[in-house]
Amino acid sequence: MTSEEHSATGSALDEPAATAGALPARHRVVQWATGGVGRAAIQAVRDHPELDLVACWVHSSDKVGVDAGVIAGIEALGVPATDDVEAILALDADCVVYAPLLPDPAEVARLLRSGKNVVTPVGWFHRSPGDEALEEAAREGGSTLHGTGIDPGGISDVFPLMLSAMSSATTFVRAEEFSDIRSYNAPDVVRQIMCFGGTPEAAMEGPMLGLLTGGFAQSIRLILDGMGFDPSAEIRTSQQVAVATEPIDSPAGVIEPGQVAGQRFCWEAVIDDQPVVRVAVNWLMGTEHLDPAWTLGAAGERYEIEVQGDPDLFVTLKGMQPETPEAGWERNPGVVATANHCVNSIPYVVRAYPGIRTYLDLPVIAGRAHPRFARRS
Ligand SMILES: NC(=O)c1ccc[n+]([C@@H]2O[C@H](COP(=O)([O-])OP(=O)(O)OC[C@H]3O[C@@H](n4cnc5c(N)ncnc54)[C@H](OP(=O)(O)O)[C@@H]3O)[C@@H](O)[C@H]2O)c1
Incomplete structure (x- = not known):
């Protein structure tokens, strides 16, 4: 051969x-x-x-x-x-x-x-x-x-593929990150590239969606190809922002009221108007003083992987995020x-x-x- x-x-x-x-x-x-x-x-x-x-x-x-x-x-x-x-x-x-x-x-x-x-x-x-x-x-x-x-290159692709091996007739796959972005020790990246601490308009026009889409669209294609979904699936992207309602102290400096303090990005592969693969990230500057009042949910910081098929499978992954934002500055487990x-x-x-x-x-x-x-x- x-x-x-x-x-x-x-x-x-x-x-x-x-x-x-x-x-x-x-x-x-x-x-x-x-x-x-x-x-x-x-x-x-x-x-x-x-x-x-x-x-x-x-x-x-x-x-x-x-x-x-x-x-x-x-x-x-x-x-x-x-x-x-x-x-x-x-x-x-x-x-x-x-x-x-x-x-x-x-x-x-x-x-x-x-x-x-x-x-x-x-x-x-x-x-x-x-x-x-x-x-x-x-x-x-x-x-x-x-x-x-890890994301892309782990939780958003190979882990869902591995989980899918235990289900059949799969109709939907999801991989989603829920993180307190205050633990990310890269102030320049957080402000200049990720556009936290700026205006919502600047964040929506910023480079982040394009930069992220490069990697996450590849994750989605890997799942589509690996699982035999119709490769002509359309990939839709979305971005939402939340702003601070009070000053939020963060390692990248204080986020003032009205400035971007939370972002959600989502990529979906859609076949016949039906989402079949969804990869999403939820990045929040803490869980207080946000408008809309987004939270990380009762389970806190985590990654979730879901496969809907026979049977439905669901995994919550902990350990990739630090105990506190400050601990992440010293050594971030996700990094x-x-x-x-x-x-x-x-x-x-x-x-x-x-x-x-x-x-x-x-x-x-x-x-x-x-x-x-x-x-x-
Ligand atoms: N796929 C994933 O799950 C995942 C997860 C985390 C990070 N990443 C990616 O991995 C890369 C590294 O992340 P990181 O957290 O290590 O970033 P980082 O802490 O910001 O470090 C990046 C390093 O790149 C070098 N650098 C800076 N400016 C440069 C330039 N203009 N040209 C070439 N090199 C330059 C510097 O190296 P020196 O200090 O040696 O000079 C710098 O320390 C990033 O692209 C990040 O997006 C991917």
Whole structure:
């Protein structure tokens, strides 16, 4: 079977990532950017028994030369950070954890062409029109590109797909986030990109819906394709805002009355006027002093996944959100989980056939045991 035939049938692996009785191979990893996700990824690579960190690219000039472990807040790992892209491209490495602020497809193409696999939370959760140049770069480099994370890249796609396996004749799938956005430690992003603290008009005209739609529409397409829904389903988007009625203290500064303090985004795949897949996020600056008086509900911060079929299935996922907004500033579990999903996918991605490979192509991706409980030979 050729690699094209393999990919057409969805089988993208030569061999399992962990084979009983054999010690798994080791893989050389590059960390690309050291924001919240990048720093958590450095720690996750250190803690992964099959991975070695060999390089770290940074955007910020003041981090150049600083050890990647120190940047991540752990012990020094003997890996000084660099901003030299050519040096990274020339390096012998198996995979790049690509976590910059925004994706640069030309940069990703260069990494792929240099023979490095790329795992990333910034896009490519599914193949999309316009990805031809990246597919070509991956073929040239014999490398694989895999988009992963929590939302998109986890709760909004692969988890509903897994749940759907236990139901039949499915008519509706939903994945929904309920978060207190005060815990998100990126004040510039929260104000400038997410448009909290601005006018409702600015938020409705801002870049957020477009930026989010890129990833969440891919999640929806992954569910439609994976479950055999009519691919011509129309994807509808919606955005709603709530404003503060009193000053709301937030880590991104005080949100004044009349300014945006809550946003809801929704993406729906619709067939014959019937929603069949819904992905939604509810982001609130706390649950007081909002107009409309939105709340997170009695269950509080959470993710919900629902499959309506035979039988109906419903999962509430806790643990991705911090105990308090302030705790999220120190270490946000959702950001850590995003990094872990990237890092844990590496042993599977390095074995995949070249090209953009999704959850529909890869096998079940597992984390690894704590060293105390890991296999000993
Ligand atoms: N799919 C998911 O579930 C998911 C979840 C969380 C985040 N994400 C995405 O993952 C990416 C990283 O998130 P994050 O929370 O780590 O963000 P972050 O904390 O804001 O860090 C982004 C890093 O990007 C680098 N950077 C800043 N400006 C840049 C520029 N102009 N060009 C290139 N790099 C630049 C910096 O790296 P240095 O500090 O090394 O200089 C910065 O620390 C974002 O795109 C975010 O949307 C996805």
